[in-house]
Amino acid sequence: MRITFLVNNVATEVPPATSTILSHAAMKLGHTVHVLGIDQLTYFEDGRIGGLAHVAPANTRTKETFLAALQEKDAPRERITTDDMDVFWLRYNPSEEAEHDRAWAQHSGILFGRLAMARGVIVLNHPDTLAYAIDKLYFQHFPEAVRPATIVTRDIDEIRSFHERCGGKIVMKPLNGYGGSDVFLVEKDLANLRQMVDTIQRVGYVMAQEFLPGDRTDTRFFMVNGEPLVVDGKYAALQRVAQGEDFRSNMSAGGKGRKAKVTDRMLELASIVGPKLKRDGIFFAGLDIVADRIVEINCISTGGLNISGRLQDVDFATPVIEMVERKVEIHRRYGGHISNIELATMR
Numbered sequence: 001m002r003i004t005f006l007v008n009n010v011a012t013e014v015p016p017a018t019s020t021i022l023s024h025a026a027m028k029l030g031h032t033v034h035v036l037g038i039d040q041l042t043y044f045e046d047g048r049i050g051g052l053a054h055v056a057p058a059n060t061r062t063k064e065t066f067l068a069a070l071q072e073k074d075a076p077r078e079r080i081t082t083d084d085m086d087v088f089w090l091r092y093n094p095s096e097e098a099e100h101d102r103a104w105a106q107h108s109g110i111l112f113g114r115l116a117m118a119r120g121v122i123v124l125n126h127p128d129t130l131a132y133a134i135d136k137l138y139f140q141h142f143p144e145a146v147r148p149a150t151i152v153t154r155d156i157d158e159i160r161s162f163h164e165r166c167g168g169k170i171v172m173k174p175l176n177g178y179g180g181s182d183v184f185l186v187e188k189d190l191a192n193l194r195q196m197v198d199t200i201q202r203v204g205y206v207m208a209q210e211f212l213p214g215d216r217t218d219t220r221f222f223m224v225n226g227e228p229l230v231v232d233g234k235y236a237a238l239q240r241v242a243q244g245e246d247f248r249s250n251m252s253a254g255g256k257g258r259k260a261k262v263t264d265r266m267l268e269l270a271s272i273v274g275p276k277l278k279r280d281g282i283f284f285a286g287l288d289i290v291a292d293r294i295v296e297i298n299c300i301s302t303g304g305l306n307i308s309g310r311l312q313d314v315d316f317a318t319p320v321i322e323m324v325e326r327k328v329e330i331h332r333r334y335g336g337h338i339s340n341i342e343l344a345t346m347r
């Protein structure tokens with residue numbers, strides 16, 4: 001199998017990143033692996049897409065040595081096109097590009113992914129869905145039973161009314177944010193509401209949600225092919241716990257990871273959202289669960305798989321790559337007659 005991972009910037013990748021452990025697992029399974037930064041993407045005059053990609057080093061035992069070799073100044077790179085890909089996995093974070101003042105890159109990966117798909121390459125997750133699933137409004141297409149009360153607006157008076165309806169306690173966040181950035185807990189005191197709203201509005205709409213008991217702790221629960229990722233009876237899940245006075249549990253905001261206890265309610269939530277994830281071609285996703293509901297569904301740059309595996313002493317990355325292998329096998333046998341959206345979540 002020839003698999004290319006698209007990331008924001010190869011130089012800024014880190015060993016614990018999910019993209020690193022997935023690409024390392026693919027290399028260990030003997031596949032041809034390339035890692036491509038989003039600024040290296042090229043559309044060629046004959047309709048192929050590709051770019052100058054980093055060639056994944058072979059025979060590196062750990063993810064640390066794997067990434068170090070990949071990032072060396074003189075590390076091998078080669079120009080590849082869709083002719084050299086069986087799979088193009090979009091692992092970049094669009095929201096991160098806006099933060100780094102590279103707004104041009106936010107949708108570029110998805111647009112190039114759609115072109116790769118047209119050339120017969122399997123693209124994960126399905127790019128037509130990612131075109132609208134990269135922000136949090138995608139979540140509002142799922143049943144009300146799985147999600148908290150939510151409004152999305154730029155009107156501060158609507159937020160005040162919603163705050164009152166929720167008993168004086170809500171969480172506000174950017175519609176297209178990530179990693180806990182610009183996420184605020186709004187309680188009874190509304191003195192700083194205007195300042196918080198203005199901060200979020202700099203990047204777009206405000207998403208306000210009712211505060212759920214337990215919001216200082218959430219569980220990242222991984223889904224593949226529209227089903228929970230489970231290996232040797234252990235679910236790929238990670239409990240994230242806020243530290244100090246900060247209510248945010250995101251790892252990038254200082255939250256700490258703990259071994260998750262998977263409950264019947266979590267499995268019920270997964271069973272409710274799974275059919276739509278499968279129908280939409282979302283192969284790999286992360287559900288963020290607080291109390292008895294999901295607060296977010298991450299579809300494009302889901303992280304935390306490495307920490308989940310380390311806490312449970314389970315290699316979750318290798319089975320994920322083996323599922324991708326199966327898709328390539330099906331694609332070859334059927335000569336491209338099965339659509340990308342079907343292949344993306346086909347077992």
